[in-house]
Amino acid sequence: MTDSIRIVDHDDDRDRWDAFVEAHPSGHFFQGWTWGEMQRGLGARPRRIAALAGNDIRGVVQVLIFQGATRPFAVVPRGPVADPDDVPIVRALVDAAIAAAREEGAFLLRIEPQWVWHAAHVEMMQGFGFAVAKQWIMPRRTLLVDLRPTAGEIWARFKSNTRNRVRLAEKLGVQVRVGGEADIAVFEDLFEDMTKRHGLRRAARETFGLAARAFAGTDTMRLYLARGGDDGPDVSGIIVFVFGRTATYLWGASSDADDARKLNPNQLLHWTAMQWAKSRGCETYDTFGIPDHDVDVLEAEYGRQTGGMWSLYRFKRGFSGTVVRQLGTFDYVMR
Secondary structure (H helix, E strand, C coil): CCCEEEEECCHHHHHHHHHHHHHCCCCCHHHCHHHHHHHHCCCCEEEEEEEEECCEEEEEEEEEEEECCCCEEEEEECCCECCCCCHHHHHHHHHHHHHHHHHCCCCEEEEECCCECCHHHHHHHHHCCCEECCCCCCCCEEEEEECCCCHHHHHHHCCHHHHHHHHHHHHCCEEEEEECHHHHHHHHHHHHHHHHHHCCCCCCCHHHHHHHHHCCCCCCEEEEEEEECCCCCEEEEEEEEEECCEEEEEEEEECCCHHHHHCCCHHHHHHHHHHHHHHCCCCEEECCCECCCCHHHHHHHCCCCCCHHHHHHHHHHCCCCEEEEECCCEEEECC
């Protein structure tokens, strides 16, 4: 049982908060202190709540309050950070999150836990008054690459087509470099062109610069850019975060120019990022998002379906990861 619920709002609590989230099996950098601070630049107000047993943290939840068109709404990305089987702790955190959202005048609280799907945990959330959402922000399924083997063993597990594309990019002279804050504008331009080209949902342009400044000096966020040779333009890029034992590929962007596509830079970008993550002690590389279908459907359909998430799945499948389905998205409507 929890002894108390405490609202955390002092920078003195930052290190302790992050240490708990990083070490917890369901911890995610979206529940990290820095991510909450970065979201202030996008109009969010973070509310941080810890469940304590004596002096020990048993669980935390970071609630982000955004101003909607008419009323505020609240989002918990990849939280609460708690053992889903510890129902009293989860209940305490969820109740506190509802109360915080209500205090902010929110009409909706959306929670998207970093828990592997289990029917009992879905029923638990429904028992707390949440409905399974028809829309979601966080991807329901992802593909995780195991970084614990040696680099040679990881490479050998890749699909042959992926290995061949890495070799081709190297043969064509593709150069991968680590970008700095000054290179964020390059990535922003590539990202805007890509989302417009494919009709994808756009992130606010300022998101990438806000993240670069928030995580500056920590070497926990890397922008990798690929170009054709030393003097060629940047044609592709990815942004990867390291938090605890997991590296997460969050954003990618690329040019659709014929010369750029012929360079095949994307597999090389990810292989470079995986090697960096492994050197940082990461055990998992989260490719962050594939179609929400069972593995047998993915395997049967990936070669026939085209466009959108299916094309993305074919690309990510080449790294031979494990498909994992998260619990999903849950909405609580204030009454």
